Amino acid sequence: MNKHQQSGMTTLLITSMLLIVALLFSLASYKNLFYQIKRTQNEVLARQAHWAAEGGLECGFAQIQKAGNISDAKPTFIDCESLLNLVDVDVDVDDNYIKSEYDNISNKLVKKKIKLSSRLAGAIQARSDLKLIGDYDISPDVEGKHNNGDYKCVAIRYSNRFIFDKTEPGNSGTELEVMDPIENGPYSGFNGKCAEGYRSHLKVTTDSFNDATKNNLEKDFVYDPDFDPFESFFGDKRSELEQIRKEFVQISGSIESAGSNNTCTKKIKAAFDSIKNKDKKVWVTGDCDLGGDNSLSLDLDPKVLVIENGIIATWASVLFTGSVYHLIDPTIYPVSNLTSKWNEMPTKDQFSTLVKANSVYIDGGSFNTTGGMVFDTPGGLTTMIAGMVLSYDRGTNPLPINNKITWQQGSWHDF
Template sequence: MTTLLITSLLLIVALLFSLASYKNLFYQIKRTQNEVLARQAHWVAEGGLECGFSYLKESDDISSAKTSLSNCEALLNLDVLDIDNSNYIHSSYYQLAKKDLSKKVLFSPESYGAIQTRSDLKLLGGITISPDVVNHISGNNYQCVSVKYSSKVEVIGDSKTNPPGAGYTNVTYSYPNVMSTAVCGSGYNTDTSDFDTDNTPPSLSGPVKKDFEHDPLLDPFESFFNKKRSEKSLLKSEFELVVGSIKPATDEDRCANRINNALATSSKVWVVGDCDLHGDSLGILGIPKILVFENGLVGASGSVTYDGAVYHLIDDPNFYDISLNSRWSNMTSSSFYAHLLDDNSVFFANGAFVPTGGIVFDTPGGVTTYNTSLALTYNRSFNPYAPKYKVQWLKGSWHDF
């Protein structure tokens, strides 16, 4: 009996220890299952972020992407997938486990800057630029770019970058979700005078701030036209072709008149050769259009009104082999500014020639000069070539590699 009693007690103790261990084991199993469900919910929610991001990359536009997000919700059985006005993608899964994820997306246009230049840019007078809006920083602050350049910019006079909406209340920006009350963030609002960006590199704290962006590898052709340089002949087929004019026999034969005749039938005009614009208006105001000047000098004297974009292209390898001075002397308007020309001047505006859709000087080796108080109110919507947007996660997000 003693043996049976001791044996029974030992078995009871063993049973108690077994029950205790099983309880702990059941607890661990439950925790494991909960962790599995939590991770499943996490990855389903992250799948929603990736799905939404993919639609954004395809459409380059938030409003278009929003209409497709229901496909992601149905595919992944998500409860919420949306993009808010601050460019955050929100993904929520509330099934056996709950998970909410939010990540911010940046929209960067591949072609940006109120002025883009591969030539030396000289601004002989005060300038005020309402710049291109590139990226959202935080709150109501945005990254602005006034001039993007690869060579050198010289400003002799006062320079100021106006915040979007400040003094230009009628300007509408095509950057996603930018309101007219947006302002250029600190470090993107140059306000200085008599500086040379070749000697004073742009910085957030320097006199020349980051709205003057230096890019030694700038090559704007493909990002602007969405075509390779090798496809230039195909690109020209989309334009109305015009032969330039510098010494017209009659007023009707002036370069601006030739351009206006072409603009009457097309919003895209391609001018081949030298063109003396004088001070004539170009096209109807308020209608987006684009002018391309190919392998020619461009001169203007007086105020030239133009709502549209301008692309000045020089890609002839022999363009600079012969002195350009004699070609400038044939321009009737050059008598007003001949003393200010450089040996390799390719564009000279002796007055307010201000393309509201932006201007690109794809003229390496040349000098582009504005001899005026330039007030450029940039509006991307006046460019018929809407820029493609590069969509990327905000730096520091989980997909940061």
């Protein structure tokens, strides 16, 4: 073998070795590349599962917003599951976590917490001073569960002064007792009782401004100096008052005496009778003497009665199926000295001893509502002197429940 032949063999050998080394490096590189591709595909599938699951959260959240509450929304979660091929969309009512699970190509379970800023609870809500004289049995509203499994009952929410007065003649034996809520009363499906410490029973004169007696009021009497019932009740801001009023049948108030065909009660009844659907809403503007007429008891349809910028007097035993909202804007209708207006009321002789300069509502005959009463009359005095059995039933108020539902800070979209 000559020298040139040996040189060619060496070149071929070296080239072959280099090709083999290159092949080995290529194979190693491809193995790593295949691994990276597989990881990428897995990551894509994981992210698809994640976003499908989070889509379930968004869908469930939207359904709760639409329904206004969790219990009515839960049956619609099946639509979210079907739309996004999810295993489960549900809410834990104990801690308000929405969970959404995807388990198709990849598995993913996500949970986020929602915050429910619900309507203001309270069978009676008062921004005025509130004085009750007589016997009262109140089956209250609730604002959620207590830790012991029972409910935080709210009989009366007030922002200024509350008095249960036994000093008036004939009232030495009167009491105010808060009972358990009625079944389905606070909301559809409710069946529970008040937690310990949420059922006041007043047997002596009690004044929230009196340090010696204010502790007679248990936790079902909620002192809330800053509460505003308007948006909770109507579902819109005060700035939208004009638009809200347009959704009601509107009439003007009346202080004509019994026997007239134009008394406030007759005008209100005629207005309700003119509404043929079940959504009965009447808005009265001005002073209203309801007198001793109990004809509003005859209409058993759920309804809302709003009386704006006027004083109210009633001397009849009425069971009103629905809610009453007394609304006064002190900048339009000053309440500091209303004595002259009370002197014009036909029923003034029946309650002359009860009239104070800032009296805005006097009930001497048990005007009892089933859907609650709201006295949005700051600076005024609301006085009731009668026996009353108030069994709060939110279902007799045709206005929709307006729960504000948001994601809990720290658990979703905090940027």
